[in-house]
Amino acid sequence: MFLTMDMWQIAMSQARAGEQEQISQAEFEAFYLRTARTLHGYLCRISRDPATADEVLQEAYLRMISSPEMDELQRKAYLYKTATNILRDRWRKQKRDQEWSDLSNLSEEVQQNPSLAVDMNTVFEKLNAQERAILWLAHVEELSHREIAAVLNVKEKSVRVMLFRAREKAKDLLQQSGFRGSHE
Secondary structure (H helix, E strand, O other): OOOOHHHHHHHHHHHHHHOOOOOOHHHHHHHHHHHHHHHHHHHHHHHOOHHHHHHHHHHHHHHHHOOOOOOHHHHHHHHHHHHHHHHHHHHHHHHHHOOHHHHOOOOOOOOOOOOOOOOHHHHHHOOOHHHHHHHHHHHOOOOOHHHHHHHHOOOHHHHHHHHHHHHHHHHHHHHHOOOOOOOO
16 A cells, blocks of 8 residues: 655656656655555545555555645645546546446345344445545545535535435435434
8 A cells, every 4th residue: 555665766756857856755755644544545445446546546646746836735635636537547448448337246235134234335335436435525534515526526516416416325225225224
């Protein structure tokens, strides 16, 4: 999961070929330590593959190193947006290479027995990538609608509708699996 400092040095030598250094190694290391774990968690959840998450994480940080100077919040938003776009590009390439149905095999069906614990991972996997991303960004990362819009490259007003629909779909999946919330 972790970006090696050798990669930082490689990225910096590439960045120097075209521009001056934008971030020092110490600044990068500190920023990386503050953000890598949560970004990796986001990517694992969205991609459903830790190996893919590792690769996308590294590529996003490499791109960030050679990006224009930014403050901490802009840098974090840039990382999430870049990582999301890298992941989308990977999916598009895979879709061209093979049938979409091969890529969207879902795990086993959620158990219908209400006496069994609901497997949230299985329910979450039944959501599409955009629904998983928006729920994760809103409820785990606690991003605002504006920040989510920037990460997912959609209009801010669309986020509210997309989030509502993703919540409703997740709720329906939970109900189908036998879960009955405390509000019923």
